[in-house]
Amino acid sequence: MKVAVIVFPGSNCDRDMYHVLSDVFKLESKLVWHTDLLPKDIDAIVLPGGFSYGDRLRAGVIAAHSPVISEVKKMAERGMPILGVCNGFQILVEAGLLPGALLKNTSLSFICKWTEIIVKNNKTPFTNKFKLNQRIPIAIANGEGRYYADDETLKQLKRNNQIVFTYAEEINGASMRIAGICNKEGNVVGMMPHPERSAEQIINPRNAKPASLIFESLQNTLGVTA
């Protein structure tokens, strides 16, 4: 069992994610540089946060067109659990693995703060340990985190139960306060907030237990006993 954390030039939450996966939740993980091949023996993929390619052109767009993403797409089709956090979410959207777009926050500024999100789908590989509507104190940090989709797409997201997390407060102008979504099949999840910054009590000013459940869900999915 292995989790691949894919590192692009400019990724900057890769080491944080690796630490939480491997040291805190004992999930065997590997940092995979974007030009290297995906290891054969992986069971899950995480696209971490950061500024891949310095957010040039548009956040996530260059990384979304890199060769490793075509491999990620193949794995997505095979049903492998894939999580994109922050810039990782932006990449998944730009790659067409998830619908919609991520726009500049309505404040036009980068926002780094603690907030709460609400679990709206507890069937995904990353949320199966949650109760529906459970709240998660979590850190956000982004400049282009406002989820946007047209009305038709939003309807579909609702109909297919693709809205995974919503913000408990108005934060950046996101459509339907969406903080995270999944694909139709539910195996590919993207979220703007940072679970890897929120799952250890020493750095979480509120309660780290709920955010931990994201990683415990993955343990559960992969059949790892904590």
Place this chain on the structure above:
Amino acid sequence: MSLTPPEFGYLEKKIGRKPNPVELQIVAAEWSEHCSYKSSKKHLKILPREGKRVVSGPGYDSGVLDVGDGYVVTVHIESHNHPSAVEPYGGAATGVGGVIRDILSAGTRPIAILDGLRFGDIEKDTHARWLFKNAVRGIADYGNCLGVPTVGGEIEFDRCFTNYALVDVAAIGFGKKEKLIRNHADAGDCVVLIGGSTGRDGIGGSQFASDKLEAENRSAVQIPDPFIEKLVIEAILEARNQNCIKAMKDLGGGGLSCAISETADALSVGIELDVSLIHKREENMSPSELMVSESQERMLVITDQEKLSTLKRICERFHVPYSVIGSVTSGSVMEVRLEKEVIARLPSEVVANAPLLDRLAIQPKYLENIKLTQKPSTPENLSETLMKMLANPNIASKQWVYTQYDHEVGIRTVIKPGSDASVLRLDNNKFLSVKIDGNSKHCYINPRQGAIGCFDEACRNVVCTGAVPIGMVDHLQFGNPEDPEVFWTFKESLEGITQYAKYFGIPCVGGKVSLYNQTNIGPIKPTPLIGVLGLIETKPLIPKKIQENDFVVLIGETKDELGGSEYYEYMHDTIGGKCPTVNMESSKANQEIVLELISQDLVKNAHDCSKGGLGVAVSEICIRNEIGCVISLDKIPAQKLRIDELLFTESHSRYLLTIDPKNIENAKSLLEKQGVAYGIIGKFSGSNIAFKDGNKRVISVRVDKAQERWLNSLGSLVSHG
């Protein structure tokens, strides 16, 4: 932008001939005040630099402190004032980039940034507001992209910074002691330039920064590219892991001229290089432009022949441009060629060591006049005064600023910005507490006591998190040193800092001097900035939720010292009087007892009492905890003072502790034993911030109203143009 006649004569004598134009450019860059410290170097020797945790090495660009278990912390501070005053976004951003590379130079990973920002009166001056907003954005865009958290800092507004900006950036690094770069070089080693390409930006930047800011010189401002910097960080750290780096230096002020001459001089070797080999972003650059360009995101690395191919492979893997520009030679000469032609040949010892100056220092006349300032009268409605003070940009919450900075990346930030000091967890289960403090208003009134006060305040802030101060960095910012009155204030501040550092046994592990901070309206107020690092061996004091009936304990004496206070200057427009002074003995005793109470788990919350005095400090605790309080002014340990003086004097060495009723007796007996001045001045309760003089309520304001003012004032001010 050139040498003075005596300097020219000195150079000629040293090299035994007339320098050619390229040589002159190289020397002029390196002998600028900014690079050579020619005015300040003689005086800086008085700072204590030794300490049991201090690790020193040749040519380190940052201070190194041993934090045990085989780990070190590195720290450095720099400013980017002139560029930020002209182009605040790029100036502030490249300020971050430069100091980060100093941390990288030691072979450590940058783990935190703190910034100190100073501008004119943003309430009235829209230009100051523009500078402020864009400097913040520059820091945010750069630091956020790098993935180095901006965990703290401080901001001050004062009319003396009109049409100007002070942008100070401190950076912290962390790493294994065994991985520190032990700078050394041998003849035959390769000299490699790694990172961003060299262009015409920042030409003459160090000389630009070594003169009064009277004309805007945009070409002297550097252009930021955080993406390249991020790639450089990862490539350099990988090269360090694979032992490919024998010596390393950041390219900052003075560009290659400075990096080459200082490296050769520090390592006692010669260096020869061919400027045609440098990777450039512009055509037809002249050799002197290439030597003095301050293009950013560049590192100079010395590696041996054997490791060169590994180093090249690492750079290619991380998509970092590089060029092998020369080699190390025996002897001590720096030789610059354009292909085969030698265009400069100078002893590096001469280039790296400008002739030092003896500047005249005379006590400024203004100091006599401001002593005569009349005390303003007490306002009738002190509740209103407190509310105004909470909305004062110098006091109001800085959340508008720090929410734009990623302060969480790296998952080390235990105590976040907005608190007294910020706390980072380290890999050896210890914690590092960091804070920078400055106060131009106090330093103007008394440059020595003001500087000591900044030092004391920074120490108090780290002590409030349960940390013992282990090292400091200073950044001495003054006007034109050729003015004897300015130079006197520099010397006074430096002596004050030295006095404090020696008394408390806190070594100075790095620093910077920035002079010529002066515009057409005159010099800035003296603005020494002090950064203090504190170490927490077991656990930090993470503030606990305050409950009804918790006690408010004030440690330290409250004195009639309102000169330079926010109360005098903001409320009464009064500059003058007596500024706060530090009694070292009682300050030390207060620090010790606060640390003792924290270590015995008797404290729920510790808060430093500084800007805005007790009135503001108490309000801040109430606002953060959304609880009221009743404070009895007659319980404050103080001489006979007026009510407004008790409330708003900024006397140093004072701490506000919140103590659970069940611990108050224990705390009292420890405080009595230590023999410090203290008072149990009140309790938290209700939903009003209330101060009583005897039975009379002199202040009563609702916590939610105060919170609204304090939290939102700065944000609403800047969002309106």
